[in-house]
Amino acid sequence: MITGMLSGLVNGVQQVVFDYEVTGSAVSSISTGDIFNGDVDGLYTIITLQVATASSSILHFCPNGDTNANNYGARGIYAGDTTVADSSYNGGTLAGLRLSYADANKVSFGVTTLYAKAGVVRISNGYFARGISGTTVSYLWVTGSMWSNTTDNIINGTFTSSGTNLINVGTRIIILKSNHFTGGIPTGIITTPKIAGTWTRVGSTILESAASSVTFSGLDGNTAVCYYLSMSFKSSTTAAPAVRPNNSSTANTYGHQTLFAQNTALTALRGGTRNSFLIGWNGTYSGYVTQADLLIFSKTGFIRPSIYRFVENISGTSVEGISLCGGVWNNTSDNITSIVCSMANFAAGSQLDLYALYT
Amino acid sequence: MQAKLNPQYVSGTAQGKLNFPGFQEILNFTSVGSESSISVTVDGDVDKEYKVIVRNLITDQHIYMRMNADAGATSYGYQRIYNDGGNISAARGTLSGFYVNPIKGLNEYSIFTPTGFLKTGFMTAARYDSGTALNVSYIAGSVYNSTSNITSLGFYPASGNFVTGTSIIVYARRSNL
Numbered sequence: 001m002i003t004g005m006l007s008g009l010v011n012g013v014q015q016v017v018f019d020y021e022v023t024g025s026a027v028s029s030i031s032t033g034d035i036f037n038g039d040v041d042g043l044y045t046i047i048t049l050q051v052a053t054a055s056s057s058i059l060h061f062c063p064n065g066d067t068n069a070n071n072y073g074a075r076g077i078y079a080g081d082t083t084v085a086d087s088s089y090n091g092g093t094l095a096g097l098r099l100s101y102a103d104a105n106k107v108s109f110g111v112t113t114l115y116a117k118a119g120v121v122r123i124s125n126g127y128f129a130r131g132i133s134g135t136t137v138s139y140l141w142v143t144g145s146m147w148s149n150t151t152d153n154i155i156n157g158t159f160t161s162s163g164t165n166l167i168n169v170g171t172r173i174i175i176l177k178s179n180h181f182t183g184g185i186p187t188g189i190i191t192t193p194k195i196a197g198t199w200t201r202v203g204s205t206i207l208e209s210a211a212s213s214v215t216f217s218g219l220d221g222n223t224a225v226c227y228y229l230s231m232s233f234k235s236s237t238t239a240a241p242a243v244r245p246n247n248s249s250t251a252n253t254y255g256h257q258t259l260f261a262q263n264t265a266l267t268a269l270r271g272g273t274r275n276s277f278l279i280g281w282n283g284t285y286s287g288y289v290t291q292a293d294l295l296i297f298s299k300t301g302f303i304r305p306s307i308y309r310f311v312e313n314i315s316g317t318s319v320e321g322i323s324l325c326g327g328v329w330n331n332t333s334d335n336i337t338s339i340v341c342s343m344a345n346f347a348a349g350s351q352l353d354l355y356a357l358y359t
Numbered sequence: 360m361q362a363k364l365n366p367q368y369v370s371g372t373a374q375g376k377l378n379f380p381g382f383q384e385i386l387n388f389t390s391v392g393s394e395s396s397i398s399v400t401v402d403g404d405v406d407k408e409y410k411v412i413v414r415n416l417i418t419d420q421h422i423y424m425r426m427n428a429d430a431g432a433t434s435y436g437y438q439r440i441y442n443d444g445g446n447i448s449a450a451r452g453t454l455s456g457f458y459v460n461p462i463k464g465l466n467e468y469s470i471f472t473p474t475g476f477l478k479t480g481f482m483t484a485a486r487y488d489s490g491t492a493l494n495v496s497y498i499a500g501s502v503y504n505s506t507s508n509i510t511s512l513g514f515y516p517a518s519g520n521f522v523t524g525t526s527i528i529v530y531a532r533r534s535n536l
Contacts, residue, residue: 012384014530042387043412043528073491077442086445091491113483115414115465119524123414123465123493125483142440144465144485144496178384178528201380201532206407206473230408232471232479261440261449291471291479291500311481311500317436317453322481322500324440351407351473353532355381 010179014045016197018175019359026053026168030159031065036177038063038116038154043178046112047226047357048128049297049305051168052102058162059171060096061112063122063147063154069095076143079259079268087141096160097145100128105168107132109297109305109326110141116154122147129326132305135255135272140326142259170302174225174359196358199228203354210236213342216354221245221298221336224356229339230293233350235282239343242276243294245304245329247340251275255328262321276342277327280310289314296329298336304329379533382410386512386529390416390521396513397521398428399529403472403509408532411468413459413514416522423456423517424468426478426509430455439499456515457501463487464495470512478503 017035036044050059060067072095075088102108110128124145131138161167176197194200202224203216219227229243242249255272280292292310306327313320341352386399401409403426415422423430433453440449457480459466464486472478479502486495503509514527 013379013381042526071491073493075442075485075493075496077440077447077496084447086442086447088442088445088493088496113412113465113467115412115526117414117524117526120414120416120463121487123463123485123487125465125467125485127483142442142483142496142498144493146485146487146491146493148491195379195381198379198381204380230469230471232407232473232476234476259440261438263438263451264449266440266447266449289477289479289502291469291481293469293481309481309498311438311479311502314436314477314479314500314502316477317433317502317504319436319438319451319479319500319502322438322440322498324498349473349475351471353408 010195012179013195013198014176014178016174016359017177020173022167022169022171026165028164030167030173032157034156036154036156039118041177042115042117044114044116045176046099047174048099048110049172050100050102050108051170052104053166053168054163055103057102057166059099060094060160061099062096062158062160064152064156065158066149067095067160069093071148072096072145074098074143074145076141078139078141079257080139081270082268084259084266084268097124097147098143099126101130103131107302107305109307111295111307118151118153120150127307127324129257129305129307132303132328135252135328135330137255137257137270137326137328140257140259140324142324194358199355199357201353202356205352207346207348207350209348211346212344213340214352215338215340217338219337219339222300225299225359226295226357227298227339228293228295228355231352232289232291234289234347235343235345236347237344238283239345240278240281241341241343243279244276244340245336246334246338249275253330256325258323258325260321260323277306277308279308281312283313287315300333300335303332381533382530383533384528385531386527388527390523390525392523393520395520396515397527398511398513400511401509401531404474406531407473409470410530411470412528413466414526415459415461415464415466416525417461417516419461420517420519421461422459423515424459425456425513425515426503427511428513434504436502437499439497442496444494460484460486460495460497472509475506477506478509
């Protein structure tokens with residue numbers, strides 16, 4: 001058995017280069033320092049847990065500290081309860097790439113991907129769940145953003161909000177960068193179970209026979225900070241997988257805001273009475289496939305926000321539905337030591353993987 | 360610290376290996392404008408899952424991502440949610456590949472290739488218009504109607520060549536120890 005952790009930056013993986021939590025008192029901005037080389041790195045992933053001191057506080061990322069609102073635009077879709085609407089701005093409104101919105105002392109959770117190489121405008125894609133309190137997820141956003149600067153290499157960044165000291169205690173920002181080193185002829189093999197600052201697979205199951213649940217145990221949500229669950233499954237019965245931290249099945253402790261499309265029908269819905277995250281759905285035909293994943297912030301001290309998405313009931317070339325959801329497990333205190341995925345029937349061949357982000 | 364290894368594979372050419380239970384880059388392609396396609400050799404039955412990021416700089420042409428070079432006109436299906444200039448809609452249809460948006464679009468796919476299953480993907484994208492306007496924000500689910508092992512992931516402009524600077528990155532889920 002190989003143990004230990006490889007530290008240092010490693011080519012070919014995405015790795016944490018910035019991890020900041022606001023402590024003590026609220027702040028107006030957070031600077032990364034000169035940690036980027038966007039023309040070389042190319043790709044960044046930004047995970048944000050935003051807590052605000054006032055309502056409608058936007059969290060921006062400003063490449064090279066550029067806060068000129070004339071240089072940014074965004075297009076997005078938001079779902080709030082049963083409403084689906086446009087959320088878009090051309091220049092003059094957003095003073096940075098839009099990462100999330102938050103409301104006073106509520107949590108927002110999101111993930112954004114930025115492609116940083118110069119030569120053209122820089123574009124980011126992201127999702128975030130906004131206004132999470134108790135089992136209520138007030139809104140869900142899909143957003144693309146752009147920075148009109150085409151020439152400057154991105155060497156640093158500033159996180160800002162839409163006013164003074166709006167970034168509240170508990171806000172956490174994690175940035176992973178794509179490593180591309182040059183020079184030398186790479187050879188050899190290194191085997192390691194863990195690389196510091198990367199997504200590491202901590203559990204993997206490919207079912208040889210049907211099962212009604214898969215458990216990932218031995219977790220430590222306070223060490224890992226975030227978990228990412230990915231699934232591709234079939235089922236012999238109509239079923240939806242229930243995903244539960246610590247197998248907690250207490251009613252009225254899970255909430256969601258969902259955006260869902262089935263052919264041309266577009267639906268939004270909100271709920272706060274579930275006893276699990278419901279991730280995907282599979283119809284009665286056993287040949288159907290559903291793909292699903294879930295990102296959850298696992299550290300104690302806050303309710304546990306998540307983003308999950310699924311493409312469901314796929315047969316032939318027919319994709320029956322697509323869903324994007326903001327979710328919450330209304331538990332602030334219990335360390336996540338297991339994640340249990342339950343369904344009446346996961347068919348043989350179903351694949352479930354769990355990754356942990358060690359920062 | 361920079362570790363002395365590089366787990367990149369470009370067009371199947373190994374340049375060192377990292378045994379690590381995570382995602383590793385297997386393709387990092389930047390076009391010089393003369394290529395009409397690029398592909399990477401894979402073993403979908405082993406890898407099971409891929410992350411694909413494409414910044415497509417072709418102004419008026421999308422790119423198709425195809426598995427096993429299958430260009431069948433109706434081999435791929437999709438279900439999308441789409442904001443085009445403020446008009447939000449949903450649609451389902453078929454194509455000859457997984458769709459990659461044009462016009463400086465940033466596209467991300469999570470792709471599953473489990474043995475014996477249909478091959479599926481979830482896509483997120485934004486597409487640039489002009490000035491400070493993004494004209495499209497987009498999510499989609501996709502399927503390749505095949506249960507065969509995937510041995511290549513290929514990228515094909517709808518016509519002509521890639522535009523210089525178009526970037527494609529592929530990460531593969533790699534081995535358990």
